[in-house]
Amino acid sequence: DGGITQSPKYLFRKEGQNVTLSCEQNLNHDAMYWYRQDPGQGLRLIYYSQIVNDFQKGDIAEGYSVSREKKESFPLTVTSAQKNPTAFYLCASRRTLNEQFFGPGTRLTVL
Amino acid sequence: AQSVTQPDIHITVSEGASLELRCNYSYGATPYLFWYVQSPGQGLQLLLKYFSGDTLVQGIKGFEAEFKRSQSSFNLRKPSVHWSDAAEYFCAVGLDSSYKLIFGSGTRLLVRP
Numbered sequence: 001d002g003g004i005t006q007s008p009k010y011l012f013r014k015e016g017q018n019v020t021l022s023c024e025q026n027l028n029h030d031a032m033y034w035y036r037q038d039p040g041q042g043l044r045l046i047y048y049s050q051i052v053n054d055f056q057k058g059d060i061a062e063g064y065s066v067s068r069e070k071k072e073s074f075p076l077t078v079t080s081a082q083k084n085p086t087a088f089y090l091c092a093s094r095r096t097l098n099e100q101f102f103g104p105g106t107r108l109t110v111l
Numbered sequence: 112a113q114s115v116t117q118p119d120i121h122i123t124v125s126e127g128a129s130l131e132l133r134c135n136y137s138y139g140a141t142p143y144l145f146w147y148v149q150s151p152g153q154g155l156q157l158l159l160k161y162f163s164g165d166t167l168v169q170g171i172k173g174f175e176a177e178f179k180r181s182q183s184s185f186n187l188r189k190p191s192v193h194w195s196d197a198a199e200y201f202c203a204v205g206l207d208s209s210y211k212l213i214f215g216s217g218t219r220l221l222v223r224p
Binding site: 004006031040041042043045048050058088090092094097098099100101102103104105107 | 156162
């Protein structure tokens with residue numbers, strides 16, 4: 001079955017640590033996205049990539065970094081510069097006409 | 112500025128009652144329109160989409176939505192709500208000229224037995 005996988009489902013980070021969230025898709029989609037979700041605030045775009053080896057900042061990119069070395073993979077690193085990283089992170093890929101498919105999400109908690 | 116508004120943060124309906132969730136957008140042109148549903152701790156699932164043509168679109172799980180250009184609205188409806196419909200619902204819009212989707216802040220649906 002085609003889809004998007006995210007790992008891990010739950011992630012705990014200590015203050016000052018960098019952590020990397022995995023996102024993989026086998027839908028053969030060119031574009032991929034990372035969103036952050038906080039209670040009552042909907043989804044906010046962190047980064048997106050339209051094609052391999054290219055990515056753009058979204059609305060809240062500070063404290064995050066990404067790479068896109070393969071079409072199937074779009075990992076997100078939450079750096080120590082992100083002051084309030086506790087949130088639910090969603091990865092998505094785009095088919096056509098802006099239709100996006102979402103992974104199951106990763107919940108990151110700072111200890 | 113481009114925006115999507117879901118004016119109802121919470122809605123509570125009785126099981127078997129009808130449902131309408133509101134969505135308004137602010138764009139210069141007709142956008143692509145989507146409704147997504149999210150169960151707690153899960154990702155978003157696409158319920159339905161509007162690109163062009165018939166303004167009444169049917170989706171999964173018995174949902175439908177109607178695009179009204181004059182009102183810049185894309186309201187989601189269901190004639191009879193089931194307890195399993197309790198979730199958070201997000202309206203989203205996109206433009207052909209952009210790869211981005213703009214999401215509303217969501218409406219949480221509670222279903223009374």
